[in-house]
Amino acid sequence: MQSKATSPEQYINELPDDRKEVMKKLRKTVLEHIPSGFEEQMSYGMLGYVVPHTIYPNGYHCTPELPLPFMNLASQKNFVALYHAGIYASQDLLDWFVDEYPKYVKTKLDMGKSCVRFKKFDTIPYELIGELCTKMSVDEWITLYEKNIKKT
Numbered sequence: 001m002q003s004k005a006t007s008p009e010q011y012i013n014e015l016p017d018d019r020k021e022v023m024k025k026l027r028k029t030v031l032e033h034i035p036s037g038f039e040e041q042m043s044y045g046m047l048g049y050v051v052p053h054t055i056y057p058n059g060y061h062c063t064p065e066l067p068l069p070f071m072n073l074a075s076q077k078n079f080v081a082l083y084h085a086g087i088y089a090s091q092d093l094l095d096w097f098v099d100e101y102p103k104y105v106k107t108k109l110d111m112g113k114s115c116v117r118f119k120k121f122d123t124i125p126y127e128l129i130g131e132l133c134t135k136m137s138v139d140e141w142i143t144l145y146e147k148n149i150k151k152t
Contacts, residue, residue, distance in 0.1 A: 003045045011047060019075045022121045023047070026073050026080070026129065033130040037138035038070055046074035046083070051138050061150045070141055071133070079110075079117040082129060086136045088114035089148045093135055097128075104128045 005011035038049045051068040060066045072083040101109045104125035110117040
């Protein structure tokens, strides 16, 4: 469900009431923990955290006019999602997250390649998400992206 919102605040304000507080808390968690250099913006109709062109002029290889995406938050039809490209690109980071998740949440991890889905909002592991945000700097993400994802 891509939004046409032009700002994170507009995106959150357009959500159903039961999603607003969850998304506000997720956004706050990310903003408090994500390393400097990443910028928040609307990206692909979701809250996005990207490497701006001022740092990485090449942009995203699929669409170079867009900044390099790193992480997104979205309210989907049946869940709230965290999309984290670092988890997709780094086996070590994925392994760490999968190992840590049961320490915070008793239900099974619902995850795709880079997507963590939260269907029960009262079990979202905000502390773990905050720690995940700290695990990769802008420079580390660019290096990993160029090594594992970018097509030359």
